[in-house]
Amino acid sequence: MTVEPILEVKDLRIQFKTPQGIAEVVNGVNLSIAPGRVHGLVGESGSGKSVTARAVLGILPRNALHKREGSVRFAGEEILGLSEDEMRKRIRGRRIAMVFQDPMTALNPVMRVGKQIVLPMRRHLGINGKEAKARAIDLLGQVGIPDPEEKFKVYPHQLSGGQRQRIMIALALSCDPELLIADEPTTALDVTVQAQILDLFDKLRRERNLAVLLVSHDLSLIAERCDEVSVMYAGRVVETGSAISTFEAPQHPYTKALEEARPSLENPPHTVLRTIPGRPPQLTDLPHGCSFANRCPRMTELCLDVDPPLEPGPAGRPVACHHPVAGPDEPLGVSVTAAKERIS
Amino acid sequence: MTYAKVIAMRAVHLVVVLLGVSFLVYLLLDLLPGDTAEVLVASSSNPTPGAVEEIRKELGLDQPFMVRYVQWLGNAITGDLGVSFRTGQPVTEAIGERLPVTIQLLIMAEIISLAIAVPLAVAAARRRDQAFDRVVSVFTFTLQSIPNFVVSLVLIVIFAVTLNWLPAIGFVPLQEDVLGNIRSLLIPSIALASALVPLYMRVLRNEMIRTLQEDYILVARSVGLTQRSVLFRYALKPSLPTLVTVVGINIGTLIGGTLLIELISGLPGIGTLIYSGINNRDYVLVQGLILFIACAYVLANFIVDMIYPLLDPRVRV
Numbered sequence: 001m002t003v004e005p006i007l008e009v010k011d012l013r014i015q016f017k018t019p020q021g022i023a024e025v026v027n028g029v030n031l032s033i034a035p036g037r038v039h040g041l042v043g044e045s046g047s048g049k050s051v052t053a054r055a056v057l058g059i060l061p062r063n064a065l066h067k068r069e070g071s072v073r074f075a076g077e078e079i080l081g082l083s084e085d086e087m088r089k090r091i092r093g094r095r096i097a098m099v100f101q102d103p104m105t106a107l108n109p110v111m112r113v114g115k116q117i118v119l120p121m122r123r124h125l126g127i128n129g130k131e132a133k134a135r136a137i138d139l140l141g142q143v144g145i146p147d148p149e150e151k152f153k154v155y156p157h158q159l160s161g162g163q164r165q166r167i168m169i170a171l172a173l174s175c176d177p178e179l180l181i182a183d184e185p186t187t188a189l190d191v192t193v194q195a196q197i198l199d200l201f202d203k204l205r206r207e208r209n210l211a212v213l214l215v216s217h218d219l220s221l222i223a224e225r226c227d228e229v230s231v232m233y234a235g236r237v238v239e240t241g242s243a244i245s246t247f248e249a250p251q252h253p254y255t256k257a258l259e260e261a262r263p264s265l266e267n268p269p270h271t272v273l274r275t276i277p278g279r280p281p282q283l284t285d286l287p288h289g290c291s292f293a294n295r296c297p298r299m300t301e302l303c304l305d306v307d308p309p310l311e312p313g314p315a316g317r318p319v320a321c322h323h324p325v326a327g328p329d330e331p332l333g334v335s336v337t338a339a340k341e342r343i344s
Numbered sequence: 345m346t347y348a349k350v351i352a353m354r355a356v357h358l359v360v361v362l363l364g365v366s367f368l369v370y371l372l373l374d375l376l377p378g379d380t381a382e383v384l385v386a387s388s389s390n391p392t393p394g395a396v397e398e399i400r401k402e403l404g405l406d407q408p409f410m411v412r413y414v415q416w417l418g419n420a421i422t423g424d425l426g427v428s429f430r431t432g433q434p435v436t437e438a439i440g441e442r443l444p445v446t447i448q449l450l451i452m453a454e455i456i457s458l459a460i461a462v463p464l465a466v467a468a469a470r471r472r473d474q475a476f477d478r479v480v481s482v483f484t485f486t487l488q489s490i491p492n493f494v495v496s497l498v499l500i501v502i503f504a505v506t507l508n509w510l511p512a513i514g515f516v517p518l519q520e521d522v523l524g525n526i527r528s529l530l531i532p533s534i535a536l537a538s539a540l541v542p543l544y545m546r547v548l549r550n551e552m553i554r555t556l557q558e559d560y561i562l563v564a565r566s567v568g569l570t571q572r573s574v575l576f577r578y579a580l581k582p583s584l585p586t587l588v589t590v591v592g593i594n595i596g597t598l599i600g601g602t603l604l605i606e607l608i609s610g611l612p613g614i615g616t617l618i619y620s621g622i623n624n625r626d627y628v629l630v631q632g633l634i635l636f637i638a639c640a641y642v643l644a645n646f647i648v649d650m651i652y653p654l655l656d657p658r659v660r661v
């Protein structure tokens with residue numbers, strides 16, 4: 001990539017205080033997104049995708065520890081250490097906006113949707129109520145809401161799920177942000193509406209040169225809609241690169257396993273999907289070495305002792321693995337008995 | 345169901361409740377030993393034998409219970425609650441004279457309670473489990489454990505007797521002197537509020553904490569709204585319905601408290617009227633007053649119920 005990234009996350013670490021102890025939820029996340037690109041973030045449930053997304057905006061849950069390591073650079077500026085006040089004034093909603101998963105709960109049920117869009121505009125753009133309203137109605141039209149003037153006045157419960165998600169997107173776009181973080185924006189919607197919403201992102205990205213961080217656990221969706229992708233496991237990015245090559249020639253055994261677990265239209269009917277055996281590690285008690293080791297068919301003793309760094313692998317894309325898969329035809333399992341005995 | 349239909353159903357409910365209440369009120373006083381006739385005879389200077397029977401006949405007290413009840417109810421509906429035999433004044437007129445004082449006291453108590461409880465609850469919810477929240481919690485628990493007549497006496501000692509800032513007792517009518525009027529009701533209304541603030545504050549704090557965990561609050565934060573906007577514009581309104589319910593439920597307790605506080609502060613309201621009625625065994629007056637208070641209570645709750653749809657568009661159609 002030759003373009004300056006709009007967002008660059010380096011070695012981000014986030015911990016939570018929990019009754020079981022300190023949970024290391026994000027353990028060195030690296031991300032780099034260029035303007036006008038859609039960057040996918042995939043991983044199993046609980047891998048830390050949402051926490052990463054929220055950390056970029058500085059809106060973590062209350063039990064997150066204040067000590068945050070790493071760096072989040074946005075448009076060249078370090079924003080991880082910015083004060084709440086600065087974040088509110090200059091970043092949140094203004095330059096980075098977020099769309100959430102569940103449109104049924106993301107809008108205030110007792111406030112008219114128009115007002116919800118107008119409030120941030122009045123705050124960030126310093127425009128009066130009339131201008132803000134005109135802009136909001138225009139925006140509603142752009143995100144594909146029919147009768148924008150009418151819909152400006154309704155309450156969320158008077159709209160369908162798809163319409164609410166469009167409202168949510170209009171709200172996110174209201175101040176013309178440079179980066180849009182969409183945390184599973186279509187998971188709660190049915191398939192046709194899903195496609196419409198994703199087309200909308202595509203249109204916005206082209207028209208506004210908007211960078212999009214698209215969080216999802218749906219591999220097909222990511223493969224289809226993203227330029228780049230980062231694969232997360234237990235709070236780490238384990239592999240990253242262009243979406244096409246990542247899924248065609250996965251280097252990390254986890255990516256490869258995910259890819260093989262993905263239902264595909266090319267498979268003959270009734271193909272049994274491979275699932276990944278085992279469970280992700282306890283975040284309050286992470287292993288010393290690679291977090292994926294206990295589930296990995298290529299695991300060796302090295303994996304149990306040393307956490308692999310994220311470095312260019314055989315295909316040239318960064319991967320965090322001691323024994324990356326070299327080619328698409330290489331068998332996944334390379335059983336190493338000594339290490340197996342050590343963990344059993 | 346449409347809003348109109350909801351109101352209509354509530355109104356029917358209201359009428360049924362009022363009928364029941366009136367019957368109970370009448371029955372209760374009828375069951376008490378002694379009646380108006382006996383009191384009248386006992387208080388006259390030279391009672392003649394058979395006078396009690398005579399007066400009973402005169403007042404219609406010899407009629408069967410149901411007949412008397414229906415008659416009384418019929419009159420009550422037309423606004424005739426009878427005549428106080430002590431003062432000769434129609435009960436309705438006496439209520440009309442005293443009512444403004446009590447209503448003003450109630451309104452001031454509610455306003456003061458809400459004006460203190462709402463900001464306190466919002467601030468405590470925002471800093472939940474932190475020092476501020478803990479201090480407020482301890483303070484309100486302490487306050488709640490002190491009966492409000494004690495608060496009233498303490499306030500009188502401090503602000504009236506010692507500092508001489510406010511009058512200890514007495515009432516200045518609104519038409520005469522607005523400032524003096526408010527000053528004369530300040531101590532009693534604060535005393536009444538002292539029981540409500542802890543309650544309102546705790547209910548709203550808990551409700552706010554719940555609301556602040558909603559997704560739409562995260563959305564409000566994600567678009568960079570100020571903390572103030574998030575709390576007051578986004579979180580407060582959806583947290584209000586429970587508070588409204590609690591306000592409604594406590595109207596009865598508040599009215600009860602008023603009766604005592606009026607006595608302490610020497611206010612010419614409904615409370616002192618009831619007190620003198622009971623002292624004088626003025627059955628007609630007491631009966632009328634209890635019926636009136638019960639109606640006022642039921643009506644106030646009806647009004648409170650009607651506030652919900654204004655707070656939640658999902659109920660309003």
Ligand SMILES: Nc1ncnc2c1ncn2[C@@H]1O[C@H](COP(=O)(O)OP(=O)(O)OP(=O)(O)O)[C@@H](O)[C@H]1O
Binds near residue numbers: 017045
């Ligand atoms: N407030 C919190 N306190 C403690 N642990 C938390 C908190 N929020 C999240 N976690 C934990 O952090 C991990 C990552 O959560 P996160 O929500 O980022 O997952 P995710 O990748 O978005 O998963 P999903 O696909 O289910 O949305 C999970 O194990 C979760 O239990």
Ligand SMILES: [Mg+2]
Binds near residue numbers: 051183184
């Ligand atoms: Mg998530």
